[in-house]
Amino acid sequence: MSPLxxxxxxxxxxxxFLVLSGAIGLLRFPDVYSRMHAAGITDTLGAVxxxxxxxxxxxxxxxxxxxxxxxxxxxLTGPTAxxxxxxxxxxxxxxxxxxxxxxxxxxxKGAE
Amino acid sequence: MLTVxxxxxxxxxxxxxxxxxxxxxxxxxxxxxxxxxxxxVLLIAVVGFLFGRPEFLDIxxxxxxxxxxxxxxxxxxxxxxxEDKQSTEDGR
Numbered sequence: 001m002s003p004l005x006x007x008x009x010x011x012x013x014x015x016x017f018l019v020l021s022g023a024i025g026l027l028r029f030p031d032v033y034s035r036m037h038a039a040g041i042t043d044t045l046g047a048v049x050x051x052x053x054x055x056x057x058x059x060x061x062x063x064x065x066x067x068x069x070x071x072x073x074x075x076l077t078g079p080t081a082x083x084x085x086x087x088x089x090x091x092x093x094x095x096x097x098x099x100x101x102x103x104x105x106x107x108x109k110g111a112e
Numbered sequence: 113m114l115t116v117x118x119x120x121x122x123x124x125x126x127x128x129x130x131x132x133x134x135x136x137x138x139x140x141x142x143x144x145x146x147x148x149x150x151x152x153v154l155l156i157a158v159v160g161f162l163f164g165r166p167e168f169l170d171i172x173x174x175x176x177x178x179x180x181x182x183x184x185x186x187x188x189x190x191x192x193x194x195e196d197k198q199s200t201e202d203g204r
Contacts, residue, residue, distance in 0.1 A: 035131070039147045
């Protein structure tokens with residue numbers, strides 16, 4: 001096991017753990033907005049860790065360039081898709097699950 | 113280590129699918145479809161390394177493009193359906 005393979009194995013393990021924890025969050029969280037938070041974790045950090053792990057396996061080849069392209073593209077589209085999803089959910093009148101207290105910002109009386 | 117990652121990705125895709133089936137609102141389903149698409153990209157890349165086929169990465173890149181377009185397209189459609197529904201309610 002050369003040092004590169006060890007680093008890639010560690011990164012793949014971290015990526016797998018993050019992806020799994022994000023998926024568990026996707027199932028357990030109460031409403032859409034918190035699920036989007038959980039899905040965001042798996043899409044960004046989990047994917048980054050797994051792709052970095054693969055990069056260490058690839059070494060200085062064309063495959064490395066392709067992996068960097070995939071990584072860049074995932075990092076660009078993930079937030080955009082989540083933003084569009086959040087906007088569509090908000091516009092359709094889906095209220096986030098709060099514990100019933102008035103938001104302190106606009107009304108002010110809920111602050112105490 | 114690649115096989116462990118492949119198995120984990122398959123498990124996560126199954127969980128995303130179960131969220132898609134259960135999901136009460138349509139936005140849960142789109143979110144699950146988005147997560148499923150991203151995990152497919154990773155699965156294709158990892159399997160490409162597992163079988164020693166570097167050309168799989170092109171497929172993974174194209175799949176990431178298509179997945180993003182699909183999700184944004186569905187959301188745009190739903191926004192227009194919502195506006196259409198509201199305008200008919202106000203218009204009546």
